Amino acid sequence: MSVYDDKPWLARYDAGRPRSAEPGFPDIVSMFRATVARDPGGDAIRYFGRSITFAELDELADAFAAGLAADGFRPGERVAIYVQNIPQFVIAQLGTWKAGGIAVSVNPMYKERELAELLRDSGATVLVCLESLHRDVAAAVLPGTAVRRVLTTSELDLRARDEPGVFAGIERIDCPGTTDLVAFLDQHRATAPPTVELRPDDVALLTYTSGTTGPPKGAMTTHRNVVFNARTYRDWIGLGSDDVVLGIAPLFHITGLIGHIAVALLTGAPLVLMYRLDPALTLDTAEAERATFTVGSITVFIALMNAPNAEQAKLVSLTKIYSGGAPIPPSTLKAFQDAFGHYIHNIYGLTETTSPSHAVPLHTEAPVDPASGMVSVGVPVYDTVVRVVGEDGDDLPAGEVGELVTEGPQVIAGYWNKPDETTKALPGGVLHTGDVGYMDEQGWFYLVDRKKDQINAGGYKIWPREVEDVLYEHPAVREAAVVGVPDAYRGETVKAFVSLKGTCTATPEEIIAFTRERMAAYKYPRTVEILDEIPKTVSGKILRRRLRDRD
Template sequence: MENQKPWLRHYPEQIPHLITLEERPLFDYLKQAANEHPSKTAIHFLGKELSYTELYMQSLKFANYLQSLGIQKGDRVSIMLPNCPQAVIAYFGVLLSGGIVVQTNPLYMERELEFQLNDSGSTYIVTLDLLYPRVSKMKALTKIQHIIVTGIKDYLPFPKNLLYPFVQKRQNQVVVKVEHHDDTHLFKKIMLNALPEVDEPKINPGEDVALLQYTGGTTGFPKGVMLTHNNIAANTQMCAAWMYNCKKGEESILGIIPFFHVYGMTTVLNLTVMQAYKMILLPKFDPTETLKTIHKLKPTLFPGAPTIYISLLNQPDIKEYDLSSIDSCISGSAALPVEVQEQFEAITGGKLVEGYGLSEASPVTHANFFWEKRKPGSVGVPWPNTEAFILSMETGRKAEPNELGEILVRGPQVMKGYWNRKEETEATLKNGWLFTGDIGYMDEDGYFYIVDRKKDTIIASGYNVYPREIEEVLYEHEKVQEVVVAGIPDPYRGETVKAYIVLKEGVSATSEEFNEYARQHLAAYKVPRYYEFRKELPKTAVGKILRRALIEEEKEKLKDAK
């Protein structure tokens, strides 16, 4: 066993090699937390608190209302919200009603939103009043039948709830007023009028999909990853086992990583409820607000992405805040620089370790140990119940230690498949093994290292960005003849987006012109940061544009600049 899984000899006795996984629907964990810790705070949001009893009752009300609208088991419900109490209530409410959650990024522009809603077949969407003008257009373009609207102020304490519209105006945000009628429903009214009673659906946890989590792939188009109740529960139980020093019912998690990112959904939303922790939610990342929140509310757990930790460390007044409550942080979404890890641990006194995962695995498969042997630069070792190996690029067989190849993983957290994409599912899942598309190696001790990606996916500030999607938008610009988008190294974002453009003959253009155009059609994190105009692009003999050659050029420029 150890020869095949050399990492197991490094496991401390507190972490089991195999966890006995429970076959339960996800909403069962909320019911359990409400029964065992009824008055404990489940959510803290900008001064407003909800107990586990309140969270469960409001989730039941939301489920009751969906059932009164006619939701059927398996119907898809998009949740297009930042981190706020309504996002948690809607998540469990949808599951309690028998629906499937479709996490939807609030930054999506109309084009992106239309694609995801049509691909998922969502018939309901929960969104913010600020986003209603954009979302309401989807009724004519998709299968959306009902829009449920809430506002940040709905869950703010007095007097913040009264002052919030004035704050919006001061920040030049449009204050949108939405009326409750046949196909548009106000979240606040639902909570006032619905009953906390539900016809609980019969769930097969191993087969029934709880979540469609959209991700990208070799085609560049986002795909719906089908995660079952068991997939998500298994990964959350692994996370709890890994953090064995954390006490059930006693920890508090700082929830900055958005729930529409699978990492935030598992390590904040589901872990909190499963372990009866408190989640301290912030609707967006602001370095100063984050430091103030840690100083005041003393969270003990802080999952994040490298850009978050880097941003906090670069605040000139960071030493004025007491960050000593932070005990454990898992960094995901992108490579964690060793110096960032060391600086953050020095200033908080807590542990910051790097992990690895992907949406197709709910998402975590590997992590470094918090309190035992760690290897800087490594993503650690496989979690309990998880198998992994390197498929050699040379031989197509299991690689030797330190030999490069594709990382394959297998475990109960691995997805059921891609939504309505049989061929791509068969290409990615073989005999239960998930072909990750990531290139790396395993050392003699069983620690894994990521070197590159087979996919062209760009990971900028922890967000997955798919070049082909951006290229299609830019190709629609009347001045573009050819375009290729690549991820180039960036010291802060990990990678950033650059577009290389060949203009049509006889026209001229500026970066500013393309930047304005891209912002009309793409979420802000997908908009290229740089534009380079060229007479031609490097290509293969058959005319395929060599994206990798451009990336190598950028790396050489960086070397020369040093």
């Protein structure tokens, strides 16, 4: 019998965290309509002094859907959304679903080559983008795509006040050949969109993978996936309409899509948006809005600790804090708790699991493995089975390291137009994550690293995360990333990249000596390079490939 048959985490956690007794929603729009009916006057979105109620959001999304229909948009077509964390993102996404379409979230940092690749792959017929992104990026690539309608908007729209420094230098931009989104909504606001039937297994989102392991792939995220994990966030963490969601994760990323937008649409909790991340502004906003819940990468929380206005009073109300997307060193957990008085709970998942597959229960501190110093990423969430398998695909016993294989209602349907990639990663609908880790006897899971990131130095196997955890213990190190680089003698050797805290100083030699005292001789980095910033995706994942390419 496999250790997984006992499912110790289910007996320990699920029994005390029952799912809501409400009937399941077949699609995201039905889920949202139930919230509108419950509290039409409640705030759905708050953005620099402007509040959009759930009733108004419903009307704006209807207008967007009606406008699409008037353009000849048909169910199943794709709408690409290429904006920052602004209300227009939510309006366009919800309106796309009301029109029966598929929302394609686009990283606003994408340049011409990346945007062109995504638009061509998705076949999007509508593009919603910031005026500045149209001028600087989109205008040059649109002629080679299927896009027939471009709706432009500005971060200056839908706000009630200016915030010092946030909008400095931003002006309205004329975008020939496009339609102003706000005018488009006003034009169709009195028109009801055609009724469309949405089914649980219809694709709701094309969520493109970050590309850290190769060209981005469009994950086909269904309505069932989104509704399931929105409820998982709500019921696992205990979120309700009396919470306030602080929108620190990028909305285009799966964390923002589910942990911010879908959670707000389900629970009726207001979503506070801030255009883009500014640590000082985030702290001030959390205090002013009495934010209670957020989820984001650990790099965001590191930035908050290093903000000039960092003080415990700023985050008094923020008692439900979760972090995913990158490993959390134990030293960082302690530093954040010392600074703000709150514990950061781990949550783990992938684009392919529609955000969480594992989480640490609220008000529970994750165990730290005494041998490796790793913080657990939690236990599998509701209705989710995770196995740790060896190279032969067989289950491994507790404590042994292997690949995590996940099955549950949150696992995506596959990759858009990539049947071979789907078969490889999702045989039989079961996700082979490519992440390496293990489960302890109590059912807690620990991540080691991506399979491809393991360093082989003269036959010794080294996981970058173990070295990074030691680097984070150095008092001057703010962030750290470790990669394997070619070495004539060992085949591969360890190289570390670090950024330093504020006014702290340290030399590469000092950092190497620090790690050498704390690690086996084959593990410590032979070279250290100090950077102003470690390159990361917008969601906070280290871009190891870019670091390897520096050599």
